[in-house]
Amino acid sequence: QRERFSMEVVEAGKSGEDLFALCYPEINPSPADDLSYDFNSDIGKIEVKTDTYSMLKTPNFFLERYGCSEKRQPGGPWRSLKDGVDYFVYFFVDDLTFFWFKPKAFCKFLDKHTAGLKMKEIKNKSWITLGHAFPREKCAHLYRADTFKLKGKKYIKI
Numbered sequence: 039q040r041e042r043f044s045m046e047v048v049e050a051g052k053s054g055e056d057l058f059a060l061c062y063p064e065i066n067p068s069p070a071d072d073l074s075y076d077f078n079s080d081i082g083k084i085e086v087k088t089d090t091y092s093m094l095k096t097p098n099f100f101l102e103r104y105g106c107s108e109k110r111q112p113g114g115p116w117r118s119l120k121d122g123v124d125y126f127v128y129f130f131v132d133d134l135t136f137f138w139f140k141p142k143a144f145c146k147f148l149d150k151h152t153a154g155l156k157m158k159e160i161k162n163k164s165w166i167t168l169g170h171a172f173p174r175e176k177c178a179h180l181y182r183a184d185t186f187k188l189k190g191k192k193y194i195k196i
Contacts, residue, residue: 054088054129058136061186061193074121082124087114092132099128099137099177101148102169103157113167119145134186134193137174144180151176 055076059067067077067084077084089100102113111117118126119141126144128137152170160167186193 054131055086057131057134057193058084058086058127058129061134061136061184061195075118075123083122084125084127085118085121085123086127086129086136088129088131090131093130093135093174094133096171097173097175098171099174100158100160100169101152101172102160102167103152104168105165114169115139115141115144115148128181134188136184136186138182138184139177139180144177147177147180148172 065079065081067079070076070078075083075085101115103116105111105113105117112120115126123141126139126141152172155170157168158171185196187196
């Protein structure tokens with residue numbers, strides 16, 4: 039059985055972005071000055087989307103199509119594409135697993151495979167997000183997945 043990690047493993051208050059930086063020091067991630075993505079790095083601009091569901095509980099990614107249903111502003115990988123981000127990274131924090139996508143190829147694939155699918159609404163404090171629950175297996179050819187574990191005070195790729 040695959041080892042599962044929970045938020046208890048990490049220091050209280052650590053965000054997905056903090057964990058990303060701890061797991062990938064070799065690419066020198068530094069917080070972006072721009073709100074359209076999370077990191078500048080040696081390999082380009084990176085956006086990290088953190089999901090608190092365990093991969094064991096869902097076979098899907100939740101891919102935000104519109105960050106605000108009223109304004110129909112692109113969200114998730116579509117926003118990354120619009121903003122010229124080099125990597126859209128989907129992070130399952132409980133599993134310490136990162137899925138790396140190139141936004142252009144990912145959005146092209148999603149546009150074809152989500153056309154006509156009903157969108158899910160996620161209600162936030164003052165807006166509603168629209169998106170798709172999309173099976174990870176259907177887009178496995180488009181991502182690289184990295185899983186980490188905490189060893190001492192360091193995160194190592196397994």
